[in-house]
Amino acid sequence: MAAAVSLAERARGRSTPNPNVGCVIVQDGRVLGRGWTQPGGRPHAEAMALAQAGDAARGATCYVTLEPCAHVSPRGPACADLLVAGGVARVVVALRDPDPRTDGDGIARLAAAGIAVTNGVGAAEARRSMAGFLARQRFGRPHVTLKLALSLDGAAAMGDGRSQWITGAEARAHAHLERARHDAILVGRGTFEADQPRLDVRLAGLERRAPARILLSATPEPGWTTLATPAAIATLAGVDTLLVEGGAATAAAFLTEDLVDRLLLYRAPIVIGGGRTLPDIGLGDLAQAHARWTRVDARQLGSDRLEVYERTGRD
Amino acid sequence: MAAAVSLAERARGRSTPNPNVGCVIVQDGRVLGRGWTQPGGRPHAEAMALAQAGDAARGATCYVTLEPCAHVSPRGPACADLLVAGGVARVVVALRDPDPRTDGDGIARLAAAGIAVTNGVGAAEARRSMAGFLARQRFGRPHVTLKLALSLDGAAAMGDGRSQWITGAEARAHAHLERARHDAILVGRGTFEADQPRLDVRLAGLERRAPARILLSATPEPGWTTLATPAAIATLAGVDTLLVEGGAATAAAFLTEDLVDRLLLYRAPIVIGGGRTLPDIGLGDLAQAHARWTRVDARQLGSDRLEVYERTGRD
Numbered sequence: 313m314a315a316a317v318s319l320a321e322r323a324r325g326r327s328t329p330n331p332n333v334g335c336v337i338v339q340d341g342r343v344l345g346r347g348w349t350q351p352g353g354r355p356h357a358e359a360m361a362l363a364q365a366g367d368a369a370r371g372a373t374c375y376v377t378l379e380p381c382a383h384v385s386p387r388g389p390a391c392a393d394l395l396v397a398g399g400v401a402r403v404v405v406a407l408r409d410p411d412p413r414t415d416g417d418g419i420a421r422l423a424a425a426g427i428a429v430t431n432g433v434g435a436a437e438a439r440r441s442m443a444g445f446l447a448r449q450r451f452g453r454p455h456v457t458l459k460l461a462l463s464l465d466g467a468a469a470m471g472d473g474r475s476q477w478i479t480g481a482e483a484r485a486h487a488h489l490e491r492a493r494h495d496a497i498l499v500g501r502g503t504f505e506a507d508q509p510r511l512d513v514r515l516a517g518l519e520r521r522a523p524a525r526i527l528l529s530a531t532p533e534p535g536w537t538t539l540a541t542p543a544a545i546a547t548l549a550g551v552d553t554l555l556v557e558g559g560a561a562t563a564a565a566f567l568t569e570d571l572v573d574r575l576l577l578y579r580a581p582i583v584i585g586g587g588r589t590l591p592d593i594g595l596g597d598l599a600q601a602h603a604r605w606t607r608v609d610a611r612q613l614g615s616d617r618l619e620v621y622e623r624t625g626r627d
Numbered sequence: 628m629a630a631a632v633s634l635a636e637r638a639r640g641r642s643t644p645n646p647n648v649g650c651v652i653v654q655d656g657r658v659l660g661r662g663w664t665q666p667g668g669r670p671h672a673e674a675m676a677l678a679q680a681g682d683a684a685r686g687a688t689c690y691v692t693l694e695p696c697a698h699v700s701p702r703g704p705a706c707a708d709l710l711v712a713g714g715v716a717r718v719v720v721a722l723r724d725p726d727p728r729t730d731g732d733g734i735a736r737l738a739a740a741g742i743a744v745t746n747g748v749g750a751a752e753a754r755r756s757m758a759g760f761l762a763r764q765r766f767g768r769p770h771v772t773l774k775l776a777l778s779l780d781g782a783a784a785m786g787d788g789r790s791q792w793i794t795g796a797e798a799r800a801h802a803h804l805e806r807a808r809h810d811a812i813l814v815g816r817g818t819f820e821a822d823q824p825r826l827d828v829r830l831a832g833l834e835r836r837a838p839a840r841i842l843l844s845a846t847p848e849p850g851w852t853t854l855a856t857p858a859a860i861a862t863l864a865g866v867d868t869l870l871v872e873g874g875a876a877t878a879a880a881f882l883t884e885d886l887v888d889r890l891l892l893y894r895a896p897i898v899i900g901g902g903r904t905l906p907d908i909g910l911g912d913l914a915q916a917h918a919r920w921t922r923v924d925a926r927q928l929g930s931d932r933l934e935v936y937e938r939t940g941r942d
Contacts, residue, residue: 466782466904474912567898582916583905584905584908584913589781590781592786593898595899597789598790605897
C-alpha cells in the first residue's frame with residue numbers, strides 16, 4: 313500500500329475533479345501494473361494499472377488507496393466492474409470512498425463477484441495523501457495547512473516586522489516544496505503590503521507548479537483572488553488544498569475559526585524577544601488548548617527543525 | 628571517562644568550595660578504585676579512588692574529570708603528588724583546572740614523574756558536569772540555566788496570566804529534577820506575587836535537595852534573598868548553579884544581559900494565541916540572533932518535548 317500511496321502522490325494537485333488515487337497490481341511478489349489518477353481525473357488509477365497488467369491480472373492482488381468507484385460515467389466505466397472483468401482474486405483498499413455515488417457500493421460489487429476485499433490497510437497514509445479531496449467531501453472546503461516559521465520564543469518576525477531570515481536555506485527550500493504540493497497559497501493584507509510576495513516555487517524543475525495566489529483582505533486587489541473571511545475558502549473552485557502563509561493576524565483568523573487542519577512549523581534555534589507572535593485566537597481556557605494537535609512528523613532541516621501537526625479528530 | 632563523569636555527578640551541588648570531580652582507577656579492564664569529591668570538598672576524588680585501589684594502583688590508569696590539583700592545603704595533600712606516590716602509569720584528564728593554583732602544574736608534575744598524561748578526553752561532558760565551578764572560575768558568577776515552559780506559539784501563559792498547566796506531568800517532574808540539581812532558583816516579582824511559588828523539589832527521595840530561593844526585585848522580601856539586578860548574581864555566596872524559572876520579564880532581563888548559559892525549553896503541543904511571550908531582549912537585528920544557541924539534548928516527555936540549548940562560545 314505504501315507503493316500505491318507513493319503513486320497517488322504523483323497525481324496530487326493534478327487530478328481535479330477526481331481524487332488522487334494510486335494503484336498497484338501484484339502477483340507472487342511481482343508488480344504487474346501501476347497506476348495513478350491521470351491529469352484531469354481520467355483514466356482512474358485502477359484502469360491504468362489493469363491496462364498494464366493485461367491478462368496477467370487474473371488471480372492477482374490489487375492494492376488501491378481509495379475504494380474503486382461503482383458509478384459508470386460518460387468519461388469511463390466503473391473501476392469495480394473493470395476489476396471484476398480483469399479477474400483479480402483480491403483487492404486491498406486503504407479508504408472507503410465518501411463520494412455518495414460509491415460509498416461502499418464499490419466494495420460490495422467486488423465482494424458479490426467473489427473477490428476477497430480487505431479495507432483499512434494504510435488508511436492514515438492514504439488519508440494524508442488525499443486530504444484535499446476528503447476535506448472537500450466532508451467539510452465542503454479545501455484542506456488547510458498553516459505554515460509558521462518561528463523562533464524558539466514563538467516570534468514570526470522582530471517587533472518592527474523584520475523577518476528575513478528567521479529560518480535557514482534548507483527550511484525555506486522545504487517550504488517551497490510544500491508550495492508546489494498545494495493548489496493555492498493565501499496571505500493576509502499585512503504580508504501582501506510588507507513583502508509583495510511572489511508566492512512562486514523557487515525550486516529547479518518545479519517552477520511551473522506555482523499554485524494560485526489568494527489574498528485575505530476586505531479590499532479586492534487586481535490580479536489576486538481576494539477573500540473577505542477565512543470561511544470564504546469554501547467558495548474557491550478547483551482548490552482542494554490551501555497553504556496559509558501569513559502573517560500572524562491571518563494565522564490567528566484561521567485558527568479562531570478552527571479552519572486549520574495541518575500545522576507546518578519551521579523552528580529556528582534563535583531567541584528574538586518582543587517579536588511578532590500569534591494574536592488572540594479566542595481560547596477560553598488552557599484545557600481547551602490541549603489534545604487539539606497531534607505531531608505526525610518531525611525532521612531536522614539544517615539548523616532548523618520542522619514539526620508537522622494535524623488537528624485531532626479530523627480523520 | 629563516562630564512568631568518571633557519572634561519579635562526578637554524585638558530588639554536584641555538594642562539593643563547594645571545590646569542583647565536583649569524578650575519578651576511576653583501572654587496570655586490565657578491572658576497576659580498582661572509584662572516587663568523587665566528598666561533601667565539603669574533601670577528600671578529593673583521586674584520594675578516594677587511590678585509597679580504594681591501594682597497592683593495586685601501581686601501573687594502573689587513572690581517569691579523572693579535572694586535572695589533579697598541584698597545591699598542598701592544610702586540608703590535604705596535592706592529588707598530583709598522591710598519584711605519583713601511588714605509582715599509576717597513566718593519567719587521562721578531561722579538563723585542565725583553571726584554578727591558578729593548579730592550571731597545568733598538576734599535569735606537569737605528573738609528566739615530570741614519568742607518568743603518561745592525556746588531556747581533553749570527554750571534555751564536553753566533564754565541562755557540562757562542572758559547569759557551575761567553571762562559570763565561577765571564568766566569569767565570577769554562577770552558571771545560569773533559564774527554564775521556559777512554552778506553547779508552540781511561544782506563550783508561557785494565557786494573556787491574563789493563567790499558566791496551569793501548559794506542560795504535562797512528565798515535563799513538570801523533569802523540571803523538579805532540574806531544581807534538585809541546582810544550588811539556587813530565582814523568580815521575578817511577578818511570578819512571586821502571582822504564584823507564591825514554593826520552589827521545592829516534589830520528587831520522592833529528593834525533598835531535602837531543595838535549592839536556595841532567590842527573588843529578583845527592587846523591593847526586599849522577608850525570608851528571601853533578594854537581588855535588584857541580574858548582574859548581582861555574582862554576589863551569591865555558595866551558589867555556583869542558578870536556575871531562573873520565570874516569568875517572562877525575568878527571563879528577558881537575564882537574556883538582555885547575556886547572562887544565560889543554558890536554555891531548558893519544555894514545549895507543549897498546544898496553540899494559545901495572544902499569550903504572554905518573551906518581551907524585548909535588546910536584539911539589534913536578526914543576524915545577531917543566529918548561532919547564539921546550540922541544541923545539546925532533546926527528548927520526549929509525555930506529549931511535551933524538552934530541548935536543551937547552550938549559549939555558543941562559552942566553553
